[in-house]
Every structure is written in structure tokens, then in C-alpha cells.
Amino acid sequence: MTEWITNPPPWPGGARCAVAVTFDIDTDSLIHLEHRDRAPDLVATTSWLRYDEVAVPRILDLYRRLEIRQSFFYPAWCMENYPELVEAILKDGHEIGHHGYIHENYNQLPADEQEAFFVRAIETIERMTGAKPRGFRAPVYNFSRATAGLLAKYGFLYDSSLMTDDVPHMVDTDGGSFVEIPGHWPMDDWPQYVHAPDFGYQMTVRSPEDACAVYRSEFEVAYEAGGLWMGVWHPWVSARPARLKAIEAMLLDFRARGDVWFPTLEEIATHMRKIEADGSYIPRRIRLPYYRQPIDPSFLPRKP
């Protein structure tokens, strides 16, 4: 039989697959980052992004109802500006991961600025949650050649920014290793729903049923083959009532299978480390960065 997923790890308690719902709480960081001086005048888009204030409590309510704890990735600037949301998330025992300071694109910054913003976010998270973050997701998945080194240097347990594989695996760097918990565009909500002219992003807005059809097809194969199903969603996009209601129905269907594990990403990473350490699983390993410098230009046409 075709193995739809290569080298699936054993999941705790004999679960057939892992289901993680992660929300990136970007709120209005994006608009300041992309529009700077014009941001104060982009009130409608800002109001939409700040819908996070309505949506995050609703997500927490859903999680209580489902009796699950999950992972939130949070630009530190947003934590500072919306501390009551941070408190509510922590109160319910969820994880908060590093998602940049103000949603900066790491692959567009000089090296010194990458580290400065990266550290600033760690400090904010430590100050506001009482502990350093264990996990990282690069804003817009924009990992630079330096990012893996920063994760190793600052002792991160895992990253969740890459699209390397269908299951978690190890990343080795010169400075140490971490677990990669990979995502992929079919599990992101932007391509399904986001129509935001201020960001030059104009998808046809699909129905919750159509979007969930994409997510559900990913689940079926993860369930069959022992994989990881991880939503990469945003409160102002997916926690609109009609969409979140469809998500609840979907998660209840998944849970009704009886043998699905609903962990935080930190729990997944810890599990991967454990089964690697006890020898019950040999994870795939990749080394980063892929390229420290551009490839030899003799391999390429003389522009373009």
C-alpha cells in the first residue's frame, strides 16, 4: 500500500493523528508595518484587524467547550497593546509562541535588526507570560538564512514556519537542534477568505463549507496515515461566527473518531524529543540554512 505519509511518528496513547489549531494573533501590527505613515487613515482595515478583540475571547470559549489547549503565535507588540487578551489566553492554559515583535519580515531585514527584534520579542513574552517562548513561527513564514541560527542560539524547542514535510522532524544548525512542526498553504485561511485591498490581496471569498472541504481532505489523509493536521489561522479571518462555527463542527467530527490527539505545538515538540531520545522513533533531519550564500552564478543565465 502507498504510504501517504513518510515515517509517521508514534503519537501518544495510540492516537492515529495529531490535530492542532494554531491562531496567529497579528491584530493591527500588519498595518503599521506595511503602511507606516498612512496607517492612521486606514481605519476600516484597522477595525477589521482589531476584530481580534472580539474574536480571541470567542476562540477561548470554543476551546473551553472542546476542552482543549492550543497554541497562539503572538507578535510581542500586540501583546503589549492588548494585554487583556494575553491574560485570558494564559488563564486558560494555552501556549503563546514567538511571532516576531511587530510581524516584521525576517527575510527583509539586515542581520543586526533581525536579532534585535527577535530578542525584543523574547523579552516581552518573558515579561508578560513569566517564561521564555518555546516555539516560533516567522511572520508570513518569512524565515531568513539567519533564523534557524537564532532559534538555536536562544534555546527554542521548536519552529513552525517551514513547509518541509507532513510530520514533525529535526532541524540541525551549527548552534544546536530544534523540532520543526511544518505547515502548508492548504491549511492557512488567507487563500480561502482574505479579500483585503489595502494589502493587495484579493481572493474570491469562499463559503465556510468550501474552505473546510480543503481542511477536511487534509484531515482524512492525516488520520489514515498517521500525520499531523495543523490549522494556521487568524482570529480576524477564521473566527468570524459562520467560519468558527464550521470549524467547531469539523473539530467535533475529528474528535468523534475517538483516537485523535489535540495537543499544543509545545506538546508535540516535547513528544518528538521524547520518542527520539528513547529510541522509539528516528526522525528525519535537515540542516539549515539551506544556502549561506547565493549559488554560483555560472549555474544561472546572465539575467534575468
Added chain:
Amino acid sequence: MTEWITNPPPWPGGARCAVAVTFDIDTDSLIHLEHRDRAPDLVATTSWLRYDEVAVPRILDLYRRLEIRQSFFYPAWCMENYPELVEAILKDGHEIGHHGYIHENYNQLPADEQEAFFVRAIETIERMTGAKPRGFRAPVYNFSRATAGLLAKYGFLYDSSLMTDDVPHMVDTDGGSFVEIPGHWPMDDWPQYVHAPDFGYQMTVRSPEDACAVYRSEFEVAYEAGGLWMGVWHPWVSARPARLKAIEAMLLDFRARGDVWFPTLEEIATHMRKIEADGSYIPRRIRLPYYRQPIDPSFLPRKP
């Protein structure tokens, strides 16, 4: 149980939700605004925009058949150029709201010009309808940092430009307060239908059934949870025969529930003010503008 909608207001007569169909009657204002000197040569797109002349009477016919009154948002320049449509709308008792003078983007104009155009539209509406407008929707939702102040200064009862929430709430400004009746892209018809190369806008044109599937999913949750369902549509887009027929079928389905309220936006705003005043409901309040000036640049990377 998860509350899909936070703090739903009590609706009149025990209705479970409010359903409002609003049309923005932009006609050919857009083409003059965006193309200026080239506009006279964009005859096909102009002819499509002026389809409003065919479509508005059809919408009025539908409303008579449904025995409802609804809200139209109208750039004042369009009122001046198509006065017979204005008369027909007023004759049937519908509301006309402020939608700019010529669909100008408030967030792209200097402050003096914002107010000049804003006032010019009020004057036209007052002259042509006999009363000042009570409500406002910014063209393309483009609200600037000054817009809320203008609404307060000129005594508006409500705005319907933002994407703050699922139900109406209050907006406070230095100069006074108004009701916000929020919308959202899944209830707009552009992402479903508009394919207009002259505006750099190229959606896959979907069937009326597919578009209504998006609108209907929004209704189901509003009905279940006590929310507001508000279409933000355009005659030259949604009042094509096949589309408007699908809309009628959908509205009839909604009405058949028996406990749905079909108000104008002014009626919604008046109701919100009433239940706030009599203490039967405590609305959410936000303060605008969100930002009077750009955030401190030290929070941001040195460009980009």
C-alpha cells in the same frame, strides 16, 4: 455553549436577528474618479456602471413585493445626475445615506478636501431629499482618521463603514458619539462577481448559488445567535436578473423563519439608541480615531 456572537442586542418584537439589504448606488462616479481624462473612452465599463438605471427600479420592485424598506447609499454626484432614481427611491419610503460626493476615497485626501466633499454631499442630500442624511458609508470603506470626527460634528446617527464587530455598537469621538453598523467582505458582492479589468479587479465570476452560499452561511449563524446580517451590494453587480432572483429566493427563505426583522439601517441605529437609553442593553463602545498619528518608529524596522 459557545456564543457565536458576543453581546447580541435584543431586537424589536422578539426577532431573532436583523436582516438589512443595502445597495451602494455608485453608477459611473467610479470611472470619473479613477480615470478622469480617460473616462469618456471607457464606454463599455461606463455602460455597465450605468446599468444602475435598469437595476434600481428592479430593486425597488422587489422591495415592494417583499414589503420592506431598506437603505441606499448614494454618492451625491450620482443623485444629481440621476435624479429620477432618487425620486423613485424616496417615493417608496427607503432611506438614502451619505456615500461621499463622487465616491472619493476619504483616506487619500487632505483634511480640508475631506470636509469640503463631505459637506457638499450633505448639502445635496438635504436639497434633494428634504432632510440631512442620518447615516454614512465611506466609499470602498475608506474611512480616514478624520472621518469619525466629521460624523460627530455633522450630527450623524450612524456609520456603516467599519468591520469592528458582528453587531452594532457605539463609537465615541471627541465631538460626540454615533452607532456603528458594521459590515464585512463576505457580505460584499465584489469578491463574488466583479471582473472589471478597467479597475484592475479580476475575480472569477461565480454562480448566484455559490455567492448566496456565502451569504446564507452568514445568515444561519446570525439567526442562531442573534446577530445582524447586512448585504453590501451594488445594483450593477447584484441586480442582474439571475443574481437578484437568487437574492429574492434567499430573502424569502429568511422571512419564512417568521422571526426575522427587516429594518433600514436608520431603524437599526434608532433601535440601538433606544435600548441603550432605556438600559435594556449595554452596547460595546470603541473610541475613534484608533491612531491620531503613526506609531513611534522605534517599534518598527528601519524600512521597508
Added chain:
Amino acid sequence: MTEWITNPPPWPGGARCAVAVTFDIDTDSLIHLEHRDRAPDLVATTSWLRYDEVAVPRILDLYRRLEIRQSFFYPAWCMENYPELVEAILKDGHEIGHHGYIHENYNQLPADEQEAFFVRAIETIERMTGAKPRGFRAPVYNFSRATAGLLAKYGFLYDSSLMTDDVPHMVDTDGGSFVEIPGHWPMDDWPQYVHAPDFGYQMTVRSPEDACAVYRSEFEVAYEAGGLWMGVWHPWVSARPARLKAIEAMLLDFRARGDVWFPTLEEIATHMRKIEADGSYIPRRIRLPYYRQPIDPSFLPRKP
């Protein structure tokens, strides 16, 4: 009851609606027009556009099978370069309409060049078909302020470039009148199917069933309310086997209603003239151009 279509004309023989399938045979005119010096290197896209050579005979075969005659719009340069297709079309009694000389965009040319190319196309059509064209469709619907005048000056019976209405009507100009047979984007095949990076046009390619769902919804309302259903299609897009097969099934369904008229556009225009002349129908009239010059700048913001 709501009149889904305003002022439907009486159709011949008591037919409930008119169904016209029109193909624009642009072949590789587009690539020379848009890319000029680079065109010889755009071989794959050229090969796709020249699929017209495979597709046009197949369309003719389908029409013979359906026993219908229809209208083709043909850039004259394409007629000169693919004369065997022209002969085959004429042999089966179909109509050939004016579609520019080489698919030039009339609204992007100086006035003298508009008329020169317009006349050059008339001359080619007259030379190759033995008669002047009776109808016109502007390439990409790009009608300029001068185009209606040219149609009147050169004695055209009808135009089919605008999006004014759901049924044919009259257009008056300083130099005379013609019938407008209007189209609309939901009946065009580009938004459903065309993914052509060389033209900066990247639609998600939909299935024939999904595309026909859009077309069929337009038919149902035309049939119910007495309208016009007119496909604006292209051989290299819609005459791919799977798509044309779906079209055949759809047209057979329409014909099975028993009371649908399948005319050429010239027959529609002639019919409109006849019922106008005998007083059995009063068509809507519009006057073109809409604008001879840009509107007074005092109505507009000082840039943008």
C-alpha cells in the same frame, strides 16, 4: 410579480427567449498586439491561440449537428491569415461580424488611427465575404467615445460591445442609430477558464460544470422573463473538447424547452428593427457617447 427583465421584446414565433452563441476568433492577433517584438518567442501561447484552427471546425460541426446558424466576430487580420476558416464559416451560412483589424483597443488609439483600422477591417470583410459587416463587437469590449459615431457613419445595423441592459435596445448618435445587443462578464469565458501568464491573466481554471452553472443560471432567468442569453466565447478557450461537450449538453437542454429562439445577432437586430418599425415594441433608447469630454474637474478631488 417582480419583472426580472425590464421591457422584454416579443420574440419571433412566440419564443420565450433568445439564445445566441457568439465566438470571437482572435487567434494569435492578441500576441502580436500586446507583445510585438517578443511575439515570435512566445511560441507556447501562440500555439494555444492558434488552437482556433482545431477548434473552429469543431464548432461548425456542432452547429451543423444542432442545426443552428450563429455569429462569429473576427479580427480582419485573422481572416487574412486563416482564410480557410473564413470559408468554412461562410459555407455553413454563419454571420461574420467586425472585431477590429488586429484586435486593437479602440479606446487606446488616437482618433485618426481608430477610423483607419476600423475601415481597414470593413474592407477586408467586404473583400472576403462579399458584403460589409452588419455588426460590430469591440475587442475586449473597448469602445471609445468615437466608436458609436463610426458605427453610425459606416451604416452598421448593430453593436454587441456594451453592458447596458439585459435585452437589445437602440443607440442614437449624431449620425444615426443602431441596435445594441448587450453582453456581460458572466457570459464571457475568460473569467471561468483563462490562465495565461503571458497576458497577466491568472484565473483559477474551473471545471466545465462550474462554468456552465454560471451560464445556466443566466439562462433560467432569461427563459422565465423573456430575455436574451448570449455567450461571448473564444474557440481556444471554450472549444476544448470537455468544455464544448458541456456546452452542447447545455444547448440541448435549452432547445428541449421547445420555445427558445436560436438566432444570429444580425437576425436579432433585424427583428428589433422590425418590431420597432411596426410599433409592436418600444425599445429603450440611449444616446452615445455618454461623455464627449471629461467631467468638470471641480466635481473631483485634486488628484488622485
Added chain:
Amino acid sequence: MTEWITNPPPWPGGARCAVAVTFDIDTDSLIHLEHRDRAPDLVATTSWLRYDEVAVPRILDLYRRLEIRQSFFYPAWCMENYPELVEAILKDGHEIGHHGYIHENYNQLPADEQEAFFVRAIETIERMTGAKPRGFRAPVYNFSRATAGLLAKYGFLYDSSLMTDDVPHMVDTDGGSFVEIPGHWPMDDWPQYVHAPDFGYQMTVRSPEDACAVYRSEFEVAYEAGGLWMGVWHPWVSARPARLKAIEAMLLDFRARGDVWFPTLEEIATHMRKIEADGSYIPRRIRLPYYRQPIDPSFLPRKP
């Protein structure tokens, strides 16, 4: 009856149609080609492209299970950088075709560079597979006016870059002839699935069921009318578990018809040559290049 496919060739063993699944294994060639100096920082997109390392073995596994051999098109630089994948492909008896050296766009290079890169790829393939490639597919289908000449000069049996027709046919050039095995966008996976901001490519991500509905409609008509059904897919796109599983189900459905031929492209080309030589089939012939130089500018408007 309408012939949905013109001049279908007789397929071996009386098969009703030919089904070929071709994968283009571009891995990270694209990112170096398009981004050069920035490529090392585009780690997330690179990680996604390098998902080929996970996906290619899975495709091979599927082919073993289906007991078919198929064709892979491989930029030679990728072969050099991922030799273990090449070995695995060859071990299972699949075909490897020429897909450029590093996915260079032939229609954007000067003539000398086109030939240099073209030859460099032949040399790599010969060195790594023990034989010269028999077939070619231009990266992004970007065939230049010189490409057909190169194919003839270097003795290629077939090309699979053009969109000329529904069935294979002959291409004649000054230097000799080859078989064209044409593709088309509805059989490509990019329009269905690829959402890759680093490439300026933002499709709504569709479900495997929706994508396969497009592919299946193409199959039904090929099966009915004796055509060719050829997937043009990419491991990092279509060999994601949910998508490849849907593909397997689809291919099993096709095979269950009992009279479908599953060849490599080389087998198709060899068959076409054979039936041409023995006189049992007269293929269509086209001559390339279509244009050796731009058309006479007098046929075109004076810019644009």
C-alpha cells in the same frame, strides 16, 4: 455526431485513450532563477520546493502500486543536486526528459545562451542516466523561436511544451521533425493549488476534489473520443498526501474502464512514429517557428 477530438490516433491494443501522468521536478531551481541573491533568505519557500525530496519517493511508490511507468521532466541542475532521486526514478524504469538546465526561460535568453544551457542539460542527463534525453518540456512552457530548431538539431523524438492540439502530431522544422505531445492549462496543477507569494502567484487553494473535477472532465471526453489525457504536475504541489490520494483514486477509476493505455511520453512518441511510418495514421503537421521575426508593423497600431 460531433467529433470532440479531431483525427484521434489509433492507440495500441485497441485502447480508447492514453493517460500519462508527468511530473516536472523543479525542486528549488525556481527560487535561484527568480531571486538569485535573495534566494538564501527565502527559506520557507525553498523548504516547500524541496518537499520534492519527500514527494518523489511517494510518487514512485504509487507508480509501483499502479504498475505503471511514467515520465519525469527534470532540470539538470536538480538532478546534480538531488542524485538519489534520479537513481530511484531510473531504478523503477521511468523516463527522464529534458526540462532545461536550471528551469531557465528559453524565451528570455539570447540565442547563444539558449543553446549553451540546452546542451549543458543534455550532457548532464546523458552522464547521469547513460542516455541522451528523447523528450523535452520547456520550463513554464516557454518555448522560443529557436527551440524547435534545437530539438531537431539534437535529435529529440518529441516535445511536450505546446498547446496546439488534443492529440499528438508532428512538428516540422528546417532541421528535421519531432512529435509534439501537447498539454494544456486545465491539466496543470498550478492554477488549482499554488499560492506562493514569493512567486507573485496567488490562487485560491482548491480541494483535491475540486481540482480532480477539472481533470476528470478532461478524461471523460478523451475516453469518449480517443484522445490524450496528460497531467502536468509537480511533486511539491500535487504529491501532498491528500492530493496524491485523490489522484490515485482517479487513476484507479480510469484503469477500471479496462481499455486505457498508461504509457510514458516516449512510448507515445514512438507509437506515433510507428503508425505514421506504417501508414495506419496520417498525423497533423505544423511547421515551427510560427514567426521568425515580428509581423510587419504596418499591421499594428503605432503603440501601444
